Amino acid sequence: MGREWIQTTLGEALNVGGGRIQTGPFGSQLHASDYVRDGIAVIMPVNITNNRVSTANIARINQSDANRLSRHIVKKGDIVYSRRGDVTRKALITASEAGMFCGTGCLLVRPGRGIDPRFLTYHLSTPENQEWIIRHAIGATMPNLNTGILAGIPLNVPGLATQKSIAHILGTLDDQIELNRQMNTTLEAMAQTLFKSWFVDFDPVIDKALAAGNPIPEPLHARAEARKVLGDQRKPLPAAIQHQFPDRFVLTEELGWVPAGWEVSAVGAEFDVTMGQSPPGNTYNEEGEGVPFFQGRTDFGFRYPSNRIYCTAPKRMASKGDTLVSVRAPVGDVNMAAESCCIGRGVSASRHKSGSRSFTYYAMQQLREHFKVYESEGTVFGSINQRNFNALPQLSVPAELIGTFEVKVNGFDEKIDINSQAASSLIKLRDTLLPKLLSGELRVPEAEAQLAEVL
Numbered sequence: 001m002g003r004e005w006i007q008t009t010l011g012e013a014l015n016v017g018g019g020r021i022q023t024g025p026f027g028s029q030l031h032a033s034d035y036v037r038d039g040i041a042v043i044m045p046v047n048i049t050n051n052r053v054s055t056a057n058i059a060r061i062n063q064s065d066a067n068r069l070s071r072h073i074v075k076k077g078d079i080v081y082s083r084r085g086d087v088t089r090k091a092l093i094t095a096s097e098a099g100m101f102c103g104t105g106c107l108l109v110r111p112g113r114g115i116d117p118r119f120l121t122y123h124l125s126t127p128e129n130q131e132w133i134i135r136h137a138i139g140a141t142m143p144n145l146n147t148g149i150l151a152g153i154p155l156n157v158p159g160l161a162t163q164k165s166i167a168h169i170l171g172t173l174d175d176q177i178e179l180n181r182q183m184n185t186t187l188e189a190m191a192q193t194l195f196k197s198w199f200v201d202f203d204p205v206i207d208k209a210l211a212a213g214n215p216i217p218e219p220l221h222a223r224a225e226a227r228k229v230l231g232d233q234r235k236p237l238p239a240a241i242q243h244q245f246p247d248r249f250v251l252t253e254e255l256g257w258v259p260a261g262w263e264v265s266a267v268g269a270e271f272d273v274t275m276g277q278s279p280p281g282n283t284y285n286e287e288g289e290g291v292p293f294f295q296g297r298t299d300f301g302f303r304y305p306s307n308r309i310y311c312t313a314p315k316r317m318a319s320k321g322d323t324l325v326s327v328r329a330p331v332g333d334v335n336m337a338a339e340s341c342c343i344g345r346g347v348s349a350s351r352h353k354s355g356s357r358s359f360t361y362y363a364m365q366q367l368r369e370h371f372k373v374y375e376s377e378g379t380v381f382g383s384i385n386q387r388n389f390n391a392l393p394q395l396s397v398p399a400e401l402i403g404t405f406e407v408k409v410n411g412f413d414e415k416i417d418i419n420s421q422a423a424s425s426l427i428k429l430r431d432t433l434l435p436k437l438l439s440g441e442l443r444v445p446e447a448e449a450q451l452a453e454v455l
Contacts, residue, residue: 011151019112268390296346332371
């Protein structure tokens, strides 16, 4: 370890550079009635994920309240911590979030001079720092952080130039991981759009009905008019695919108007559904022994869940490519098995009887409206049992058309697989380099050489 590295604490490092740690506003300062539909975004623990701020369903307050409590407005380079629950959850504030508000239930860390914010974020992400925080958090049932606990976190800090170099190396990996995630989001959206067009909005059937002069059911009039407006912008399907769609609709009691010849069926008749069963508790481990085990949606990320827990005595298995659906709290979150895995009581595995993994995945996403009915079922939290799952309504689509859809979206899904595998490798490299760089065990030039090999 070089001489420039200094053993200190977060509080001492912040004091030297004029930084600070402060608690978000108390409930007496900001009441539930103060939240509004439009205004300044308020960062709550629920908005913090993967060192980033998620603005999905974010709460907001009036500008006047933000001005009144202006010391809680965040700046670029700040770090916002969850004060309760998962006390290792934090987010680095970027230019996009600057001007937002650090909400109740959070702590704000302002690094000040002398410590690079991105370097500090990575330092606080090391297993050692996270374990330290968990060990010192207050509360047996609900861990809590305060400014004193955060101030005591031990740090090993090099000079500012080295900090920036380390942050650049790890940040480059994170940027590429995020790019892969964004590409996958776009690819999945394209495949989902095609599924919805064919099997939910029935665009090809509407087009054929219009061309044949067949009546369009009243509930589909708006969609038909939208198709007419597109005019020549509508790209006609190849004749071989057009032939697989009917040119008229029939009325059904369960699902309303559907393409003629597509029978109303149920999930259990169209898909093979396996409900999870939890193995004995003494067969779980985090050391990688056995097969990946998923008890619920906790480990669901984009497309493939993250391997965190393993099991040596699985009861129920999902196969590679099966669609995983959370069946307990919340019901209906969808993911896909990257490999054979054990599934617990909170997860089910599905595969269309045709064997199509893509049709299954996108069809299960479309069932979310039906899953909502079961969000409040159960004595404590939402759940759906196998009987109710199998009974959910589902169209019986001709096998030939499902095969055509599989071929059409296969290119998207293959690219998603490649990007996901690349991201997984980058994550492993980042997590390997992280503790070594931040302990001084690995020098910056050595890490840069490893980075050059993979990018």
